[in-house]
Amino acid sequence: MTTGKQLFTTLAADGTLTVEVATSEFPAPAGNQVLVRMEAAPINPSDLALLFGPADLENAQYSPGKVVAKMPEPFASAARARHGQRLPVGNEGAGTVVAAGEGEAAQALMGQRVACVPGNAFSEYAIAEAAMCLPLGDYTSEQGASSFVNPMTALGFAETARMEGQRAIVHSAAASNLGQMLVKICAEDGLELVNIVRKPEQAALLKSLGAQHVVDSSSDSFMADLRAAIEATGAFFGFDPIGGGTMVDSCFKAMEQVAAARMGEYSRYGSNQQKTMYIYGRLDLGPTILTPAYGFGWTLSGWLLTPFMAKAGMETIVRMRQRVLNGLTTTFASNYKRKVSLEEMLTKDAALDYRAMRTGEKYLVTP
């Protein structure tokens, strides 16, 4: 047994959310498990959904290592499956293997610095599967902390495009860490990319990375610009991390308008051009709005890394992870606004700041 601090989030049936740092006992790793002393873990949007969700952090009670906040409806009731459960948080991170099970793969990692995906990365220690650990060699834990979620997701988009016979991708919220990786991946792979951003400075950032097609949704000419970029690239396929609101609708509309302009004849059912969008995040927890403006030739799906990997198979995953390792300080480099300890994570200043999920302002937890 190893003793260490770990972060937990608990939602009571009455909507009271308690997030706190507590002392945990970590069992000795068995089989091909390793025990990792966690040194760095990013706070990703997918972590925030579990950590705080839409809880009222402005009016929460803050004490050292503890936040108690009210979860609004309908979210409190909708999350009834987690009511009363004390859940660990933190998808990914990096640290040093301090104990290993008797399995060969685990033993081989003993003493090494690794990136891992334990699901409780906001912790001093975590048990991880050796097969999911990426040995970092000379890279630091900070450099390796975000080597899984964003890089594998961005690579997963390119793989999904190829699986579906697509040569071009639309990506909204494209100035994110993940979006910046996607710009580089698409350039490397010869895929066309339409980047949708919200601000002129984000457009400038992406263009400085070599992005060819950048569209600013805050511009009056947004829809015309989006149509022109789709016309230029043939991108009838895209990924959206916003979820709520009208971004997916805007993409479908622009795709349909480009396709309709190419048709000779009016069809009451819309064009024959198949249009595909994936929602892979919920930066906006409001409802997704789909208007009847693009016929019936469209598909909208949720997209998640885990089912994608199950579908892609081990060989593809191993190839993708090797590519991440090779580009850890270039294509797949992440930037952080601030480093915080587990206790600093739960101060009002920090929580309000990283929960805003502003582009380029990601936090790194150093337990």
Added chain:
Amino acid sequence: MTTGKQLFTTLAADGTLTVEVATSEFPAPAGNQVLVRMEAAPINPSDLALLFGPADLENAQYSPGKVVAKMPEPFASAARARHGQRLPVGNEGAGTVVAAGEGEAAQALMGQRVACVPGNAFSEYAIAEAAMCLPLGDYTSEQGASSFVNPMTALGFAETARMEGQRAIVHSAAASNLGQMLVKICAEDGLELVNIVRKPEQAALLKSLGAQHVVDSSSDSFMADLRAAIEATGAFFGFDPIGGGTMVDSCFKAMEQVAAARMGEYSRYGSNQQKTMYIYGRLDLGPTILTPAYGFGWTLSGWLLTPFMAKAGMETIVRMRQRVLNGLTTTFASNYKRKVSLEEMLTKDAALDYRAMRTGEKYLVTP
């Protein structure tokens, strides 16, 4: 050349919609075309979308054989692809072949009563492809008028379910002509069916046809009833003709709640159960509302008969059409509230009545 009356709909760029009966010249059929003297054609929802859309029929100007109405925004602008085009209307109907091209298939139909899919069925005459004509034998034109759109769509749902490895279907607006056919098809094919209706009398109607699972969306226990029906049937797959509003959202929610209840453990990403819904109509032209309440394991697509048939292939289509013919007065029988001439179609009383698309109140045009 043959001369006859035909109905046209024209939307001007300023939003003025003109629907009128005019005299047309019909050319002699060539190759494997036939000229059909139309005797009966149903007014389907898909025809109404083109004929009137959401135009203001209450305050329109009616004169013999002519309606002039205002199309509201955003629909007038959204339909810019049809601005100024004088479009024929009427997907399907039945009548007698009075002339045939020199092709063998066309010649074989000469003098016969056939069901056809000309796209201008609201007309005294129509040119149709012989390959798409269904010889009606002893059936009347009224019996054969609706032998394509509804029967092939309902059979297409069952085929799509089988193609995707599904054994159960959720169908909303299930008391429609099409929904009643689907009840019988699923019973014949051993597929489970969850029927969603809006009124107790519709539930009673479907139960009288042998439906096992009927859920009334007007009931206070709708969501609980829907969950129970999904639990009983394993239906994580469905079809919705409403489009706008929250029906698809309710289906996804109920499916996810059933799947989550079966899971041992809470997952922030929702269940692993893949949930699939198709929108095949737009009875409600408002936006489709999707809430973030069912994770990422879902797919929503448009569904249309024509691309389905292209995918299914000719052999499947021939088999489906033969099945329709065999069951034309049983499984695939349609009922009509009223028969109208082309001119009667364009009276205020009739137009307001059939545009309401009330269940069981379909009109038949007898040119």
